[in-house]
Amino acid sequence: MKKIINKPENIIPELVEGFVSANSRYFEKVLGVNGILYKGRRKDKVTLVIGGGSGHEPIYSGFIGRGLGDASVAGNIFASPDPGAISETAKAAHAGHGILFVYGNYAGDNLNFDMAEEILQDDGVKAAHVRINDDCVSAPVERINDRRGIAGGVLMVRLAGAACDLGLSLEDTKKQVEHVADNLRTIGIAVSPGQLPGLDKPTFELGDDEIEFGMGLHGEPGIKRDKMRPADELVDVMFSHIVKDMPLKAGEEVCVLVNGLGATTMLELSIAYRRVKQLLDKAGVLVYDADVNSYATSQSMGGFSISILKLDEQIKKLYDNPCFCPFYAKEGKA
Amino acid sequence: MKKIINKPENIIPELVEGFVSANSRYFEKVLGVNGILYKGRRKDKVTLVIGGGSGHEPIYSGFIGRGLGDASVAGNIFASPDPGAISETAKAAHAGHGILFVYGNYAGDNLNFDMAEEILQDDGVKAAHVRINDDCVSAPVERINDRRGIAGGVLMVRLAGAACDLGLSLEDTKKQVEHVADNLRTIGIAVSPGQLPGLDKPTFELGDDEIEFGMGLHGEPGIKRDKMRPADELVDVMFSHIVKDMPLKAGEEVCVLVNGLGATTMLELSIAYRRVKQLLDKAGVLVYDADVNSYATSQSMGGFSISILKLDEQIKKLYDNPCFCPFYAKEGKA
Numbered sequence: 001m002k003k004i005i006n007k008p009e010n011i012i013p014e015l016v017e018g019f020v021s022a023n024s025r026y027f028e029k030v031l032g033v034n035g036i037l038y039k040g041r042r043k044d045k046v047t048l049v050i051g052g053g054s055g056h057e058p059i060y061s062g063f064i065g066r067g068l069g070d071a072s073v074a075g076n077i078f079a080s081p082d083p084g085a086i087s088e089t090a091k092a093a094h095a096g097h098g099i100l101f102v103y104g105n106y107a108g109d110n111l112n113f114d115m116a117e118e119i120l121q122d123d124g125v126k127a128a129h130v131r132i133n134d135d136c137v138s139a140p141v142e143r144i145n146d147r148r149g150i151a152g153g154v155l156m157v158r159l160a161g162a163a164c165d166l167g168l169s170l171e172d173t174k175k176q177v178e179h180v181a182d183n184l185r186t187i188g189i190a191v192s193p194g195q196l197p198g199l200d201k202p203t204f205e206l207g208d209d210e211i212e213f214g215m216g217l218h219g220e221p222g223i224k225r226d227k228m229r230p231a232d233e234l235v236d237v238m239f240s241h242i243v244k245d246m247p248l249k250a251g252e253e254v255c256v257l258v259n260g261l262g263a264t265t266m267l268e269l270s271i272a273y274r275r276v277k278q279l280l281d282k283a284g285v286l287v288y289d290a291d292v293n294s295y296a297t298s299q300s301m302g303g304f305s306i307s308i309l310k311l312d313e314q315i316k317k318l319y320d321n322p323c324f325c326p327f328y329a330k331e332g333k334a
Numbered sequence: 335m336k337k338i339i340n341k342p343e344n345i346i347p348e349l350v351e352g353f354v355s356a357n358s359r360y361f362e363k364v365l366g367v368n369g370i371l372y373k374g375r376r377k378d379k380v381t382l383v384i385g386g387g388s389g390h391e392p393i394y395s396g397f398i399g400r401g402l403g404d405a406s407v408a409g410n411i412f413a414s415p416d417p418g419a420i421s422e423t424a425k426a427a428h429a430g431h432g433i434l435f436v437y438g439n440y441a442g443d444n445l446n447f448d449m450a451e452e453i454l455q456d457d458g459v460k461a462a463h464v465r466i467n468d469d470c471v472s473a474p475v476e477r478i479n480d481r482r483g484i485a486g487g488v489l490m491v492r493l494a495g496a497a498c499d500l501g502l503s504l505e506d507t508k509k510q511v512e513h514v515a516d517n518l519r520t521i522g523i524a525v526s527p528g529q530l531p532g533l534d535k536p537t538f539e540l541g542d543d544e545i546e547f548g549m550g551l552h553g554e555p556g557i558k559r560d561k562m563r564p565a566d567e568l569v570d571v572m573f574s575h576i577v578k579d580m581p582l583k584a585g586e587e588v589c590v591l592v593n594g595l596g597a598t599t600m601l602e603l604s605i606a607y608r609r610v611k612q613l614l615d616k617a618g619v620l621v622y623d624a625d626v627n628s629y630a631t632s633q634s635m636g637g638f639s640i641s642i643l644k645l646d647e648q649i650k651k652l653y654d655n656p657c658f659c660p661f662y663a664k665e666g667k668a
Contacts, residue, residue, distance in 0.1 A: 001636060002525040002545070004565045004602035015601050018608030022592070022624040025668055057600035077601075191336040197601065211336070230340045258356070263597040263634045266391035267349050267411075267531065268338035274352030290356040293661070294628075300597045302335060302634075327627070329663030334359050 001195040001300065008198030012054055012076055019061055023326050026065055034074040034081065035089025036061055038325075041070040043095040046164045046173045050157055051086065051113075052103050053078040055196070056217060058327035059153060059296045060103075065325025068161040069102075070095075077196055077299075078218045080108035086116035091125065098126035098170035102160045102177065104149030104217075105131040128170050130177040132156045134186040134307060136245040137214035137223050150217045151259035151296040152186040152307040158330070162321035180315055185246045187238045188305030190215045191228065192263060194298045203299065213237070217261075217298050231268065235275040238306050243283075246310060250284025253311040255319060260294035261301040269293070269304055276306055288316065288334075295328065335529040335634065342532030346388055346410055353395055357660050360399055368408040368415065369423025372398040372659075377429040380498045380507045381405070384491055385420065386437050387412040389530070390551060392661035393487060393630045394437075399659025402495040403436075404429075411530055411633075412552045414442035420450035425459065432460035432504035436494045436511065438483030438551075439465040462504050464511040466490045468520040468641060470579040471548035471557050484551045485593035485630040486520040486641040492664070496655030514649055519580045521572045522639030524549045525562065526597060528632045537633065547571070551595075551632050565602065569609035572640050577617075580644060584618025587645040589653060594628035595635040603627070603638055610640055622650065622668075629662065 005011055016034045020027045027036050041047070050060045051073030060072045071093035075081035090099045099120060103109050110131065117127040133145065134152030149156075156177070163176040190212040193202035203219035206212060211234070214222030248254065258273040260266070269292045280287055288311055296305075311319065322332035339345055346368055354363045354370055361370050375381070384394045385407030394406045405427035409415035424433045433454060437443050444465065451461040467478065468486030483490075490511070497510040524546040527536035537553035540546060545568070548556030582588065592607040594600070603626045614621055622645055630639075645653065656666035 001597070002543075002562045004525065004568065004598060004638065005605055006564045006566055011601065011605070014605045014608055018604030018606070018611075018626070019600075021611050022590075022604060022607045022626040025623065055599070055601060057604070062600070191338065197599075209336075228336045231338045232340055234338065256356075262599060263335070264338060265389070265531075265596060265631065265633060266353075266396070267345065267389060267633075270352030270356060270391070271339055271345070271348045272352070273356045274348055277352075277355050289359065291660070292352070292356040297599065299599055299601075300636075304338065324663065324665070326625070329658065331658065 003197040005197045011197055012074065015054060016074055026326060030089045030092045033085040033088045035071060035085060035092065036064060037071045037093055038064040038069065040066060041093060045167050046097050046170050047093050047095050047099050048102065048160055048164045049090045049093060049099055050102050051081050052109055053080060055299050056296050062327040063157045063325055065323065067165055067321050067323030068325050069157055080106065080112045083112045083115035083119060086113055087119040090116065090120055090127065094125055100160065100164060100170060100173055101127065101129040102156055103131060104153060105133040105147060126170055128174045130160065130174060130181060133181065134184045135216065136185040137187055137241055138216065141245060148216050150186050150188055151257060151305045152184045154259065154295045155184060155257060155307060155309050156180060158323055159318040161323055162318035165321055176318065180318065183310040183315060184307065185242045186305050186307040187214060187241050188303060189213050189234060189238065190261065190301055190303035192302030194219060194262060194301035196299055217296060219298065219301065231271050232275045235272050239276060239279045242306065242308050248283060248285045248310065253286045253288045254280065255288050255309040255311065256290040257307040258292045259296050259305050259307065261303045262294060262297035263300045263302040264304050266292065272304055337531040339531045345531055346408065349388060350408055360660060364423045364426045367419040367422045369405060369419060369426065370395055370398060371405045371427055372403065374400060375404040375427060379501050380431050380504050381427050381429050381433050382436065382494055382498045383424045383427060383433055384436050385415055386443055387414060389633050390630050396661040397491045397659055399657065401499055401655050401657030402659050403491055414440065414446045417446045417449035417453060420447055421453040424450065424454055424461065428459055434494065434498060434504060434507055435461065435463040436490055437465065438487060439467040439481060460504055462508045464494065464508060464515060467515065468518045469550065470519040471521055471575055472550065475579060482550050484520050484522055485591060485639045486518045488591060488593065488629045489518060489641060489643050490514060492657055493652040495657055496652035499655055510652065514652065517644040517649060518641065519576045520639050520641040521548060521575050522637060523547050523568060523572065524595065524635055524637035526636030527553060528596060528635035530633055551630060553632065553635065565605050566609045569606050573610060573613045576640065576642050582617060582619045582644065587620045587622045588614065589622050589643045589645065590624040591641040592626045593630050593639045593641065595637045596628060596631035597634045597636040598638050600626065606638055
């Protein structure tokens with residue numbers, strides 16, 4: 001697949017330049033590193049800093065704004081930003097009430113964000129983190145802390161932004177966001193691989209009639225290679241994995257995100273959501289809100305994920321907080 | 335490319351079902367036809383009805399909301415909705431102040447929307463239309479009324495929504511929207527074809543190192559088949575076509591939309607926008623606002639378009655009107 005780029009070595013600086021420039025009403029660049037600040041960030045609350053490897057846009061770089069992240073840090077394609085970039089961005093955004101980092105649970109990110117926290121702590125800045133680990137088939141429930149973060153990160157950032165907006169302490173904000181993570185599950189499938197810019201080969205190989213079930217957001221292998229099936233059958237199997245991991249009872253309320261991985265049309269995502277809704281209806285589970293879009297992408301990978309967030313009073317209050325950035329705007333309360 | 339669908343004959347009803355269901359806070363279906371109403375539509379203004387062939391989501395079906403369309407009508411994939419569906423949807427949305435239709439300038443749409451207008455007029459409902467014809471290489475300037483409507487439709491719907499919001503008469507609203515069309519130009523390129531759901535072949539053929547320059551939103555041929563080049567070179571040629579057609583003077587203000595066609599990443603779109611901004615800076619043209627996203631898509635086609643809207647006081651006032659739908663939310667004034 002042909003990629004619309006210039007020199008491969010300039011991809012990230014050119015991405016950040018274009019991204020900040022196009023959204024200059026809201027975004028400004030951190031001097032010297034690939035960090036982006038939300039211009040309108042509040043000064044009276046914990047500062048939310050998000051980030052990770054590039055190539056999944058609009059998340060994370062684009063998810064800064066009112067009620068969302070205060071700053072984001074962009075690594076190279078599918079690679080964690082370095083500790084210096086993270087700590088510099090956090091310092092540029094910090095308003096004196098501590099930093100909460102929210103990022104995907106990957107070895108490289110964990111290492112680099114941990115080092116950034118140490119740098120900040122040495123400089124007298126309080127910092128804490130919550131790792132996104134919504135991919136419910138990436139490790140068994142006994143090793144839940146080994147699970148990857150995938151498209152549920154969209155909801156994690158939204159609700160972390162809301163928790164920060166409440167003006168609580170860093171410790172209490174972190175607890176609220178951990179509670180969200182406990183109630184969020186995602187599963188994805190790939191029908192075609194992505195293609196990294198500057199490389200000639202796809203991110204993985206897949207036969208004409210094959211799908212990868214439970215793959216990660218970078219093309220990591222899933223739990224099985226399966227045959228392509230009609231949309232409803234795919235959704236049925238995906239849904240069954242989620243409710244096995246996080247049982248849902250009749251009368252409970254959920255929010256649903258059907259996220260496209262890049263090359264999958266909104267037509268297909270809508271057809272898939274339609275089936276999720278049918279299954280939830282059948283189980284007597286109430287849909288408080290739903291969202292169908294492509295927020296967490298993987299370099300034009302074909303496929304999608306289903307995220308389910310189980311609501312209680314605390315989570316619903318966070319969900320009802322309005323938020324706005326150029327790529328994600330929600331009015332909050334219905 | 336594998337498509338996540340069920341039976342091909344059910345694609346459109348399942349799309350509409352999923353689309354309305356996922357966005358049920360805002361959307362409701364018109365009984366009996368594939369029309370969608372914005373639940374919060376105002377009753378004290380001209381009613382804006384948009385629509386066209388499906389398969390370009392989120393436009394048009396998704397572009398109804400506050401300050402946008404009041405209703406949309408979905409045809410089959412890449413095929414105009416029929417006159418009955420259009421007139422039924424318009425009647426369901428009508429608030430007594432007339433209907434303004436805004437849709438892409440294609441033979442099928444023109445015929446069917448014209449017939450719908452006749453049906454409405456026979457029923458005593460005043461109706462008028464403005465056709466989107468922003469694709470500046472699809473016909474020479476002497477035949478400007480033959481030009482196709484492509485991604486500039488996003489801005490047309492936004493500004494038509496704003497014009498309706500002003501509460502003017504149908505005639506005056508139409509004039510405002512025509513003035514917007516006069517100041518809007520788009521050019522697109524394709525780097526890879528789309529793939530229709532239910533069909534096994536791509537929407538057109540393209541060599542590994544080829545691009546189609548100036549192609550339409552359905553894969554219609556452009557003005558030339560060219561070799562793939564670096565992003566900056568592609569943008570330079572595209573930009574030169576726009577300014578040849580709509581000259582821009584130093585000191586003038588514009589809004590820019592870089593729209594992805596489905597399979598093109600935000601990374602690539604941002605790199606392309608970066609170059610557009612450099613060219614505008616060089617020409618002394620001021621960017622009032624910019625937007626980089628994939629709103630008008632073509633079944634996972636690879637490629638993008640650049641739209642430029644030239645501002646004057648009247649157009650800027652429309653642009654500054656805030657708008658919100660689940661897929662497009664703008665705060666208005668900077």
